Amino acid sequence: MSQHEPARTPICPVCRKATAEEFRPFCSRRCADIDLNRWFSGVYAVPMKDDEDEDGASPSSEER
Numbered sequence: 205m206s207q208h209e210p211a212r213t214p215i216c217p218v219c220r221k222a223t224a225e226e227f228r229p230f231c232s233r234r235c236a237d238i239d240l241n242r243w244f245s246g247v248y249a250v251p252m253k254d255d256e257d258e259d260g261a262s263p264s265s266e267e268r
């Protein structure tokens with residue numbers, strides 16, 4: 205039984221470091237950015253596969 209539990213200290217979900225009050229719940233602005241990127245990556249990860257599909261989709265030559 206020790207009161208040395210670090211569980212009370214909020215940690216950055218990105219790098220697991222102690223968070224900074226300024227950037228909670230992250231430790232720095234960089235980590236906040238990384239987390240945000242993760243979110244976008246996760247959201248766009250699925251439709252991203254459509255990249256190659258577009259090649260053989262409809263022959264819409266709008267660029268020319």
Ligand SMILES: [Zn+2]
Nearest residue numbers: 216219231235
């Ligand atoms: Zn961090």
